[in-house]
Amino acid sequence: MQVADESRRGFDGMSSLQAVMDALSPVALMLEKQAFDQGRAFGYCRGCGIWSWFVQPLEAEGWANLSEGMLCACGLNGRMRGVLAVVDDVLARMDAVPEAAVFERLTPMFGPLLRRLPGITGSEFLGMQYRSGDMVEHGGLQVRHESMDDTSYASGSLGLVMHFDVLEHVPDPMAALRECHRILVPGGRLVFSTPFYEELTISIRRAWLRDGVLVHDLPAAYHGNPVDEGGALVFTQFGQDLFDMVAAAGFCGVEARLAFNPVEGVLTNACPYPDGHAWPVVFVAAKPAASA
Numbered sequence: 001m002q003v004a005d006e007s008r009r010g011f012d013g014m015s016s017l018q019a020v021m022d023a024l025s026p027v028a029l030m031l032e033k034q035a036f037d038q039g040r041a042f043g044y045c046r047g048c049g050i051w052s053w054f055v056q057p058l059e060a061e062g063w064a065n066l067s068e069g070m071l072c073a074c075g076l077n078g079r080m081r082g083v084l085a086v087v088d089d090v091l092a093r094m095d096a097v098p099e100a101a102v103f104e105r106l107t108p109m110f111g112p113l114l115r116r117l118p119g120i121t122g123s124e125f126l127g128m129q130y131r132s133g134d135m136v137e138h139g140g141l142q143v144r145h146e147s148m149d150d151t152s153y154a155s156g157s158l159g160l161v162m163h164f165d166v167l168e169h170v171p172d173p174m175a176a177l178r179e180c181h182r183i184l185v186p187g188g189r190l191v192f193s194t195p196f197y198e199e200l201t202i203s204i205r206r207a208w209l210r211d212g213v214l215v216h217d218l219p220a221a222y223h224g225n226p227v228d229e230g231g232a233l234v235f236t237q238f239g240q241d242l243f244d245m246v247a248a249a250g251f252c253g254v255e256a257r258l259a260f261n262p263v264e265g266v267l268t269n270a271c272p273y274p275d276g277h278a279w280p281v282v283f284v285a286a287k288p289a290a291s292a
């Protein structure tokens with residue numbers, strides 16, 4: 001991926017992030033082993049606002065993804081609670097409640113976001129046959145369809161744009177980041193998460209579209225998808241050059257926030273293999289205030 005001059009800040013951010021991860025590593029390993037051994041952990045859920053047991057079922061291989069697990073009774077998993085903490089922090093620093101959009105509608109995450117941002121619009125990608133902005137009946141709900149690389153939002157119309165674990169499923173992540181930049185007001189914020197493989201210097205493209213036809217560079221990998229039981233295909237595994245990509249899309253002040261917080265049941269994904277291990281990292285980027 002292309003390296004832009006603005007990326008220096010990103011690389012500095014990465015080295016300090018790496019140092020924090022290294023320092024926290026023994027604590028994370030201990031708490032994660034405890035969660036596996038006990039099958040649950042006690043903590044505070046900022047989604048439903050109560051102290052509760054987060055349940056962690058084990059999978060066959062003796063480990064399970066703790067970011068997607070550690071489930072609160074309200075449905076939020078560890079990853080979502082970590083994201084919500086960063087959203088809360090970003091909102092606390094804004095002068096007013098922003099016009100907001102999130103590319104997510106059908107997960108337990110939407111409720112807590114709607115309570116914080118009463119005018120927020122949520123959407124899902126519901127299929128190639130729809131146009132962005134279409135309302136589609138899905139499971140008894142009218143759900144807005146948006147394709148993140150070509151949305152129906154007007155340019156400069158939103159103060160806050162969010163997507164959580166969506167970017168890795170978009171065929172052209174640069175196009176999606178540029179689109180998020182387009183729809184934000186100058187000075188607006190993009191908050192997003194995606195599995196971030198801190199050991200990877202350069203992101204891995206697993207699949208892409210050539211003239212609309214799916215090409216696999218690597219064996220197909222899928223993540224859970226709220227609108228398709230078959231899962232969502234992973235196009236990209238992001239590494240450290242994600243900072244450069246966000247900067248190249250026009251954003252400034254790209255920050256990676258480490259959302260690790262045992263009190264709220266936010267740990268790493270606990271993958272025992274170094275190339276699959278991911279900390280709970282949430283990215284916050286700003287559209288420059290003077291941007292045209």
Ligand SMILES: [Zn+2]
Nearest residue numbers: 045048072074
């Ligand atoms: Zn909860």
